[in-house]
Amino acid sequence: MTFWPRLFDRVMEVIAALLLVALLVTVSLGIVTRAVGEPLIWTDEVSRFLMLWVAVVGWILASRRRAHIRIRFFHDMLPARGWRSAEALMQLAMVVFGGLTVWYSIHLVQANYDLEATTVPLSMGLLYAPMVLAGIVTMLQGLAEFVGNLMNWRTSPYEPVAATLQEPAE
Numbered sequence: 001m002t003f004w005p006r007l008f009d010r011v012m013e014v015i016a017a018l019l020l021v022a023l024l025v026t027v028s029l030g031i032v033t034r035a036v037g038e039p040l041i042w043t044d045e046v047s048r049f050l051m052l053w054v055a056v057v058g059w060i061l062a063s064r065r066r067a068h069i070r071i072r073f074f075h076d077m078l079p080a081r082g083w084r085s086a087e088a089l090m091q092l093a094m095v096v097f098g099g100l101t102v103w104y105s106i107h108l109v110q111a112n113y114d115l116e117a118t119t120v121p122l123s124m125g126l127l128y129a130p131m132v133l134a135g136i137v138t139m140l141q142g143l144a145e146f147v148g149n150l151m152n153w154r155t156s157p158y159e160p161v162a163a164t165l166q167e168p169a170e
Contacts, residue, residue, distance in 0.1 A: 009064055016057040023050040042119040049117075049127055056130035063134075063141045080156045084149060087157070091146035098139025105131035 030043030062068050075086055105128055113125035 019054045045119045094142030098135045101135030
Protein backbone atom coordinates (compact mmCIF):
# COMPACT_ATOMS: atom_id res chain seq x y z
CA MET A 1 0.00 0.00 0.00
CA THR A 2 1.31 3.43 -0.88
CA PHE A 3 1.73 6.43 1.40
CA TRP A 4 -1.54 8.25 0.62
CA PRO A 5 -3.95 5.33 1.23
CA ARG A 6 -2.13 4.53 4.49
CA LEU A 7 -2.34 8.17 5.55
CA PHE A 8 -6.05 8.30 4.65
CA ASP A 9 -6.73 5.12 6.65
CA ARG A 10 -4.84 6.47 9.66
CA VAL A 11 -6.69 9.80 9.52
CA MET A 12 -10.03 7.94 9.34
CA GLU A 13 -9.03 5.84 12.38
CA VAL A 14 -8.18 8.98 14.37
CA ILE A 15 -11.43 10.65 13.29
CA ALA A 16 -13.38 7.54 14.30
CA ALA A 17 -11.75 7.51 17.73
CA LEU A 18 -12.41 11.23 18.27
CA LEU A 19 -16.04 10.92 17.15
CA LEU A 20 -16.56 7.91 19.41
CA VAL A 21 -15.17 9.78 22.42
CA ALA A 22 -17.30 12.83 21.57
CA LEU A 23 -20.38 10.59 21.30
CA LEU A 24 -19.60 8.93 24.63
CA VAL A 25 -19.10 12.29 26.36
CA THR A 26 -22.28 13.76 24.85
CA VAL A 27 -24.47 10.80 25.79
CA SER A 28 -22.95 10.62 29.29
CA LEU A 29 -23.49 14.35 29.76
CA GLY A 30 -27.13 13.92 28.75
CA ILE A 31 -27.60 11.07 31.22
CA VAL A 32 -25.91 12.87 34.12
CA THR A 33 -27.74 16.15 33.58
CA ARG A 34 -31.09 14.33 33.42
CA ALA A 35 -30.27 12.47 36.62
CA VAL A 36 -29.62 15.70 38.49
CA GLY A 37 -32.83 17.26 37.14
CA GLU A 38 -31.24 19.87 34.86
CA PRO A 39 -31.16 18.21 31.40
CA LEU A 40 -29.19 19.80 28.57
CA ILE A 41 -31.57 19.85 25.61
CA TRP A 42 -28.87 19.78 22.95
CA THR A 43 -27.32 16.41 23.91
CA ASP A 44 -29.93 14.31 22.07
CA GLU A 45 -29.54 16.18 18.79
CA VAL A 46 -25.75 16.33 18.93
CA SER A 47 -25.59 12.61 19.74
CA ARG A 48 -27.75 11.93 16.66
CA PHE A 49 -25.28 13.84 14.48
CA LEU A 50 -22.32 12.08 16.07
CA MET A 51 -23.93 8.64 15.76
CA LEU A 52 -24.40 9.08 12.04
CA TRP A 53 -20.86 10.34 11.58
CA VAL A 54 -19.46 7.40 13.60
CA ALA A 55 -21.47 4.95 11.48
CA VAL A 56 -20.28 6.50 8.22
CA VAL A 57 -16.62 6.58 9.30
CA GLY A 58 -17.03 2.92 10.29
CA TRP A 59 -18.46 2.21 6.84
CA ILE A 60 -15.44 3.92 5.26
CA LEU A 61 -12.99 1.94 7.39
CA ALA A 62 -14.78 -1.35 6.69
CA SER A 63 -14.77 -0.62 2.95
CA ARG A 64 -11.06 0.19 2.98
CA ARG A 65 -10.26 -2.99 4.93
CA ARG A 66 -12.63 -5.12 2.85
CA ALA A 67 -14.25 -6.12 6.14
CA HIS A 68 -17.92 -5.87 5.24
CA ILE A 69 -19.94 -9.03 5.69
CA ARG A 70 -19.90 -11.21 2.60
CA ILE A 71 -21.43 -14.61 2.32
CA ARG A 72 -19.27 -16.49 -0.15
CA PHE A 73 -20.71 -19.98 0.12
CA PHE A 74 -21.93 -20.16 -3.49
CA HIS A 75 -19.32 -17.74 -4.76
CA ASP A 76 -16.50 -20.01 -3.59
CA MET A 77 -18.09 -23.00 -5.33
CA LEU A 78 -17.47 -21.42 -8.73
CA PRO A 79 -14.48 -22.32 -10.90
CA ALA A 80 -11.69 -19.71 -10.96
CA ARG A 81 -13.00 -17.79 -14.01
CA GLY A 82 -16.56 -17.84 -12.70
CA TRP A 83 -15.29 -16.61 -9.35
CA ARG A 84 -13.40 -13.75 -11.01
CA SER A 85 -16.45 -12.85 -13.12
CA ALA A 86 -18.79 -12.82 -10.10
CA GLU A 87 -16.24 -10.74 -8.20
CA ALA A 88 -16.01 -8.26 -11.08
CA LEU A 89 -19.81 -7.88 -11.09
CA MET A 90 -19.86 -7.28 -7.33
CA GLN A 91 -17.10 -4.69 -7.63
CA LEU A 92 -18.89 -2.88 -10.46
CA ALA A 93 -22.06 -2.92 -8.34
CA MET A 94 -20.00 -1.36 -5.54
CA VAL A 95 -18.86 1.41 -7.92
CA VAL A 96 -22.46 2.07 -9.00
CA PHE A 97 -23.68 2.03 -5.38
CA GLY A 98 -20.93 4.48 -4.36
CA GLY A 99 -21.81 6.78 -7.26
CA LEU A 100 -25.51 6.73 -6.42
CA THR A 101 -24.70 7.42 -2.77
CA VAL A 102 -22.64 10.46 -3.79
CA TRP A 103 -25.39 11.70 -6.12
CA TYR A 104 -28.23 11.42 -3.63
CA SER A 105 -26.14 12.60 -0.68
CA ILE A 106 -25.20 15.80 -2.49
CA HIS A 107 -28.90 16.36 -3.13
CA LEU A 108 -29.72 15.77 0.56
CA VAL A 109 -26.98 18.17 1.71
CA GLN A 110 -28.23 20.86 -0.70
CA ALA A 111 -31.88 20.33 0.24
CA ASN A 112 -31.16 20.58 3.98
CA TYR A 113 -28.35 23.13 4.00
CA ASP A 114 -30.61 26.07 4.84
CA LEU A 115 -32.42 24.22 7.64
CA GLU A 116 -31.03 24.74 11.12
CA ALA A 117 -31.02 22.05 13.78
CA THR A 118 -33.53 22.59 16.57
CA THR A 119 -31.23 22.89 19.58
CA VAL A 120 -27.80 23.76 18.14
CA PRO A 121 -26.80 26.31 15.50
CA LEU A 122 -25.79 23.71 12.92
CA SER A 123 -27.07 23.16 9.41
CA MET A 124 -29.06 19.96 8.93
CA GLY A 125 -27.01 19.50 5.76
CA LEU A 126 -24.13 18.47 8.03
CA LEU A 127 -26.13 15.41 8.97
CA TYR A 128 -25.81 14.10 5.39
CA ALA A 129 -22.36 15.47 4.52
CA PRO A 130 -20.37 12.37 5.56
CA MET A 131 -22.40 10.27 3.13
CA VAL A 132 -20.76 12.12 0.24
CA LEU A 133 -17.31 11.05 1.44
CA ALA A 134 -18.51 7.49 2.09
CA GLY A 135 -19.90 7.26 -1.45
CA ILE A 136 -16.64 8.53 -2.95
CA VAL A 137 -14.57 6.07 -0.91
CA THR A 138 -16.91 3.18 -1.78
CA MET A 139 -16.75 4.06 -5.46
CA LEU A 140 -12.94 4.35 -5.49
CA GLN A 141 -12.52 1.17 -3.44
CA GLY A 142 -14.77 -0.77 -5.82
CA LEU A 143 -12.86 0.59 -8.80
CA ALA A 144 -9.48 -0.32 -7.25
CA GLU A 145 -10.69 -3.84 -6.45
CA PHE A 146 -12.12 -4.21 -9.97
CA VAL A 147 -8.79 -3.20 -11.53
CA GLY A 148 -6.92 -5.56 -9.17
CA ASN A 149 -9.28 -8.38 -10.12
CA LEU A 150 -8.68 -7.73 -13.84
CA MET A 151 -4.91 -7.61 -13.34
CA ASN A 152 -5.04 -11.03 -11.63
CA TRP A 153 -7.56 -12.53 -14.05
CA ARG A 154 -5.35 -15.48 -15.02
CA THR A 155 -4.35 -16.42 -11.47
CA SER A 156 -6.58 -18.57 -9.32
CA PRO A 157 -8.32 -16.77 -6.45
CA TYR A 158 -8.04 -19.90 -4.33
CA GLU A 159 -5.20 -20.71 -1.98
CA PRO A 160 -3.07 -23.60 -3.21
CA VAL A 161 -4.01 -26.77 -1.39
CA ALA A 162 -1.07 -28.54 0.22
CA ALA A 163 -1.01 -32.28 0.03
CA THR A 164 -1.96 -33.79 3.34
CA LEU A 165 -0.01 -36.63 4.82
CA GLN A 166 -2.20 -39.30 6.28
CA GLU A 167 -1.22 -41.95 8.74
CA PRO A 168 -1.47 -45.35 7.20
CA ALA A 169 -4.42 -47.33 8.49
CA GLU A 170 -3.45 -50.12 10.86
